[in-house]
Amino acid sequence: MEASLKLLNQYVKVDDLSAKEIADQLTSIGHEVEGMHAFARGDKLVVGYVQEKVAHPDSDHLNVCQVDIGNGQVQQIVCGAPNVDAGQKVIVALPGCDLGDGFKIKETKIRGVESNGMICSIAELGIDQRLLREEDKAGIHVLDDDAPVGEDALKYMGYDDTVLEIGLTPNRADCMAMISLAYEVGALLSREVQIPPLKDLNEKESDIQIDVETDLCPFFGAKLVKGVTTKESPEWLRTFLMASGIKPINNVVDISNFVMLETGQPIHMYDYDKLKEKRFVIKTGFHQKAKLLDGKEYEILPEDIIVSTDEGIGCVAGVMGGDDTKIDDNTVNIVVEAATFHGASLRNTARRLNLLTDASQHYIKGAIDTANTPRVLNRCAALLQELADAQEIYQSVMTPYQVEEKVITLSTLRVNDLLGTSIQTEDISHILDRLHFQYTLEDELFHVTVPTYRNDMSMDADVIEEIARMIGYNSIPSTLPLMEMTKGALTPVQSQTRWIRHLLADLGLHEVITYTLTSPSMVNDFNLFHQGDSISLMLPLGEERSVTRKSLIPSLLQAVNYNLAHAQKDVFIYEISHTYSQDSEIQNLAIACSGMYHDVAWQQLQQKADFYFVKGLVETIFKKLGIEESRYTLKPVEEDNQNFHPGRSGYLMMGQDIVGVIGKVHPRLAKKYDVKDVYVAELNLSILLNLKKRAIHFTAIPQYPAVTRDIALVMDKDIPVYDVVRSICKASRLIVDTKIFDVYEGEHIESGKKSVAIALTFQDASKTLDEATINAAIEHILNVVKKDYNAHLRA
Amino acid sequence: MDELLKIKEEALLKIQDCSSLKELNDLRVFYLGKKGPMQSAMKSMKDMSKEERASFGQVSNKVKQDITQAIEDKKKILEEKEMLEKIKNERIDISLPGSHLPLGTIHPLSMIREELEDLFIGMGYSVAEGPEVESDHFNFELMNLPKDHPARDMQDTFYIDENTLLRTHTSPVQAHVMLAANGKGPIKVICPGKTYRRDDDDATHSHQFSQCEGLVIDKNITMADLKGTLELFAKKMFGEKREIRLRPSYFPFTEPSVEVDISCHNCNGKGCAMCKHTGWIEILGAGMVNPKVLEMCGFDSQVYQGFAFGIGLERVAMLKYGIDNIRDFYSGDLRFLNQFVRKD
Known part of the structure; x- marks a missing residue:
């Protein structure tokens, strides 16, 4: 909200404080001042008197004016405004005056004639153009005849105001009312708050009838005021409204806006003479089109709260009045409405009609002080009498309303227990006094009666917050919880997730975090783990972020693409994230590798991303997690797999379950994501991190030496080497390690065959192996591979 | 001879x-x-x-x-x-480059998350994560944000259906933890994770972001304890010289509620562009757990009380490392990530 300090000063004295001081104070009690600005700008603006006006010799619209600016000084000013005339009191911007946006007044010559200043219009003072009248923009502003020449013009006009931009928290919408805001400042500074007194208006009996036929209107009050004269509001009222961001219209409308500004109670006015039947029925159930006072037609639905007059739409409650009953320049007799409507219901109406008016905001935010309504109606009528010459004021007609007295009990002990402070009972009493909270006190137990405008208070914690605000949050001491010891630790899954994150980073990969929401055109790509349908948003921001992803690979490919597009050609990234579908939540790990991993070219040290590189990463992760090789196998993907290159990809299997995949992105998808050779892996961590793992068990270091023998086997090209090695290991219990050191096809090898060179390491824990034993073992191994794979020793 | x-x-x-x-x-x-x-x-x-x-x-x-x-x-x-x-x-040219091994990076949001986890684990907190696809009941109702609550306007939500949504904050994890505790304290937990709001992405807004919630519940937890805890946090993340300032605020799930500012680490509180010349930077929201929330989550509010806080991880990272575009976190740009190669 925008709060004028001059208006605030009407209710609580703050004009002895700087705007910055007031802003800091408000911020310190929870009303964050997010910014402030001068209502009008310009520093060297004075009241001037136009002594003489003569036409500019070289122009058909300019005039040369001699302007008295006080202290006997007379400045010559060339003025282009059509309404300037001798004998006027005007606003003069003196040389050096900064009118903002780089517009600085200088001593200059206009078409050869010296001009030392500018005579200003209201529109040139930096006030929001939206708030101004046409005449404010069309010509210079003429001040009253009694304006003191030479004085500060803004001060004289009451334009020397500062506007605070306050970010009210949703619970304190009551502070949209200047009086509530004044109570806050008054409580903090221990200052008196002045509220306009009730006026005796010599009221007559009213013939207005009210029937409330819905629960959504807890209170309705109406007051008839006759004989008003519609005209322009006095300057002070216009200025306050403008400083509060409200455009002045005429005295009657301005009064309703001003009363809402002052009290937080929205006011609506009906033209009494346009009502055939002087009766207001508040009900729902209308379903029709209705023209409202903005001249537009709206569709009313049965759930909308309507103030019905003559069986039509008198007013869409709290939102906007109907066209038939609206006041206009000819209105003489007015019915003033001040009511309470159900905020949530009104919100739906206001939103649907796209009419989130200021008035509706007060209802929506729950800022209405129903108990204060009689006062509000009195204030309205008093102002109509004062400013619109109202002739007759009638008694308010109001539906019965029982003010519910809210009493909250709390003890000094409880206050200190919650805040960790040591506030004394009398300090609490003093704070409650400052806040204008009524209370009784017995044995350090307070029974606090909450003021009716504080709709936010319902329990002791609320009152304690008030006390804390007033002592200042910064005077609360700083301690650490004194409590029973608790175990602080990550869960096993959380720990393992961290290990993987750190392992991959230490191995040279970069962790990325990408968006959960993806496009339906990508959501099924690479998905292996989710069986259920994807989850779609009801109202997404756009198609490309409308469903939750199932696989992380599409996001990683987008990141690869992004980097390629930004000249980063070697991309090694991974992401750990939860993925969601209709029936499951899974923690995924995905890796994407493209380009050169390790490149020290001048040393001929290079490692390119390929299948074996990614496989190695996955095996390293498994090793770190303690998942033994015997627990998983790698099964080639289907020949017709659409996501992964069928010749270069495999599923990681545990029994019948796919727990991951390692492979090359299918060329078709590489094209879709606009990437080149990318090798990827994706693991289902929800399974892998929950496996039962063997504890670390130390095996004694062997006493006897190991012996290594190299063999080269020739076999069919398509035989998986892994199978052969497994056979070899099974064939001799003496083998403790195998290492493949060459795989060769080509010259000297029959076509369709390959030669695989393997180093076999033999060891016996109980003795030194002799030559004969090793030879026998090799002999046996060769027989086995001959039998199983038709593999033979390379000649 | x-x-x-x-x-x-x-x-x-x-x-x-x-x-x-x-x-x-x-x-x-x-x-x-x-x-x-x-x-x-x-x-x-x-x-x-x-x-x-x-x-x-x-x-x-x-x-x-x-x-x-x-x-x-x-x-x-x-x-x-x-x-x-x-x-x-054997003389060689030692000025030639080393055969360096590639060094990867942990994402800065993970770095901040782990730093927070370690700080709080050291004080006896455990780490709880909850579902990102959450029910309206947990995300709003149990956090004292009933359907018609005006503060729901503050939360622009990605709904999946009438009762399901992408969580708008990590606060619902509080409710999961409290309900699992069956009304028996103490609870000491932090809840880091991803959150979502229906915001268009720009330099300062992201439809996906991360938070870390903290919750302590026992029989005598005070607002002073909250203050002391947050002070530790501020010093750990932004340096020993940092001070904090509490301002009253409003969150439906805490009462009293506070907004926490830290003294600007860029100018030491003197005032600079980073702190908009105020010397203070808004860093997180916190408060004493609203008795209504305690009751709804199975705790007797006459016996138990506690505090909760919610930290925006992007905000911490942006302030700490001087990042000015929130989208950088989510682009996967190696030129961004490579700047976080060192331990901090």
Whole structure:
């Protein structure tokens, strides 16, 4: 909200404080001042008197004016405004005056004639153009005849105001009312708050009838005021409204806006003479089109709260009045409405009609002080009498309303227990006094009666917050919880997730975090783990972020693409994230590798991303997690797999379950994501991190030496080497390690065959192996591979 | 006898002149070997008297010893020389780049998350994560945000259906933890994770972001405890010199509620562009758990009380590292990630 300090000063004295001081104070009690600005700008603006006006010799619209600016000084000013005339009191911007946006007044010559200043219009003072009248923009502003020449013009006009931009928290919408805001400042500074007194208006009996036929209107009050004269509001009222961001219209409308500004109670006015039947029925159930006072037609639905007059739409409650009953320049007799409507219901109406008016905001935010309504109606009528010459004021007609007295009990002990402070009972009493909270006190137990405008208070914690605000949050001491010891630790899954994150980073990969929401055109790509349908948003921001992803690979490919597009050609990234579908939540790990991993070219040290590189990463992760090789196998993907290159990809299997995949992105998808050779892996961590793992068990270091023998086997090209090695290991219990050191096809090898060179390491824990034993073992191994794979020793 | 001394003299001279280990070895073989001049001289011993023979023997032993010693000494010198020669030939250009191994990075949001986890784990907190696809009940109702609550306007939500949504904050994890505790304290937990709001992405808004919630519940937890805890947090994340300032605020799930500012780490509170010349930076929201929330989550609010806080991880990272575009976190740009290669 925008709060004028001059208006605030009407209710609580703050004009002895700087705007910055007031802003800091408000911020310190929870009303964050997010910014402030001068209502009008310009520093060297004075009241001037136009002594003489003569036409500019070289122009058909300019005039040369001699302007008295006080202290006997007379400045010559060339003025282009059509309404300037001798004998006027005007606003003069003196040389050096900064009118903002780089517009600085200088001593200059206009078409050869010296001009030392500018005579200003209201529109040139930096006030929001939206708030101004046409005449404010069309010509210079003429001040009253009694304006003191030479004085500060803004001060004289009451334009020397500062506007605070306050970010009210949703619970304190009551502070949209200047009086509530004044109570806050008054409580903090221990200052008196002045509220306009009730006026005796010599009221007559009213013939207005009210029937409330819905629960959504807890209170309705109406007051008839006759004989008003519609005209322009006095300057002070216009200025306050403008400083509060409200455009002045005429005295009657301005009064309703001003009363809402002052009290937080929205006011609506009906033209009494346009009502055939002087009766207001508040009900729902209308379903029709209705023209409202903005001249537009709206569709009313049965759930909308309507103030019905003559069986039509008198007013869409709290939102906007109907066209038939609206006041206009000819209105003489007015019915003033001040009511309470159900905020949530009104919100739906206001939103649907796209009419989130200021008035509706007060209802929506729950800022209405129903108990204060009689006062509000009195204030309205008093102002109509004062400013619109109202002739007759009638008694308010109001539906019965029982003010519910809210009493909250709390003890000094409880206050200190919650805040960790040591506030004394009398300090609490003093704070409650400052806040204008009524209370009784017995044995350090307070029974606090909450003021009716504080709709936010319902329990002791609320009152304690008030006390804390007033002592200042910064005077609360700083301690650490004194409590029973608790175990602080990550869960096993959380720990393992961290290990993987750190392992991959230490191995040279970069962790990325990408968006959960993806496009339906990508959501099924690479998905292996989710069986259920994807989850779609009801109202997404756009198609490309409308469903939750199932696989992380599409996001990683987008990141690869992004980097390629930004000249980063070697991309090694991974992401750990939860993925969601209709029936499951899974923690995924995905890796994407493209380009050169390790490149020290001048040393001929290079490692390119390929299948074996990614496989190695996955095996390293498994090793770190303690998942033994015997627990998983790698099964080639289907020949017709659409996501992964069928010749270069495999599923990681545990029994019948796919727990991951390692492979090359299918060329078709590489094209879709606009990437080149990318090798990827994706693991289902929800399974892998929950496996039962063997504890670390130390095996004694062997006493006897190991012996290594190299063999080269020739076999069919398509035989998986892994199978052969497994056979070899099974064939001799003496083998403790195998290492493949060459795989060769080509010259000297029959076509369709390959030669695989393997180093076999033999060891016996109980003795030194002799030559004969090793030879026998090799002999046996060769027989086995001959039998199983038709593999033979390379000649 | 003179002959021996002559041999010695000659040998020592030759050893001294010798310039390679090979030459030295040849001299050793010549003078101390079976066919050398010493052996020839020894042949005359058989014609000597017993006394003469004894003294000759003594002299010849001494000569052998001296020659051996001289060879040994020379060998050391020559070896040293040869080594120095070798070193000279092995010289490389150490200015050429090291065969560096690639060094990856942990995402800055993970870095902040882990730093927070470690800080709070050290104080006895456990780490709880909840579902990102959450029910309206947990995300809003249990957080004291009933359907018509005006504060729901603050939360622009991605709904999946009427009752399901992408969580808008990590606060619902509080409710999961409290309900699992069955009304029995103490609870000491932090809840880091991803959150979502229906915001268009720009430099300061992201439809996906991360938070870390904290919750402590026991019988005598005070607002002073909250303040002390947050002070520790501020000092850990932004340096020992940091101070915090609490301002009253409003969150439906806490009462009293506070907004927490830290003294600007960029200017030490003097005022700069980063803190908009106020010396303070808004860093997180917190408060004492609203008794209504306690009750809804199965705790007796007459017995238990506690505090909760919610930290925006992007905000912490942006302030700490001077990042000014929130989208950088989610682009996967290596030029961004590579700046977080070092330990912090």
